[in-house]
Amino acid sequence: MFRKIVNICLGNSWMNLDPYLNFKGNFKKVDKAILSRAELD
Numbered sequence: 069m070f071r072k073i074v075n076i077c078l079g080n081s082w083m084n085l086d087p088y089l090n091f092k093g094n095f096k097k098v099d100k101a102i103l104s105r106a107e108l109d
Contacts, residue, residue: 077083 071088074083074086074088078086
């Protein structure tokens with residue numbers, strides 16, 4: 069959604085440069101452990 073707002077601002081010349089032009093996000097894979105009933109209690 070934020071990307072859409074940035075694109076609207078660029079289209080209306082409210083901004084001169086895309087602040088996220090060279091941004092590359094990183095995703096970390098997380099192993100999720102399933103809790104037993106005893107651990108939940």
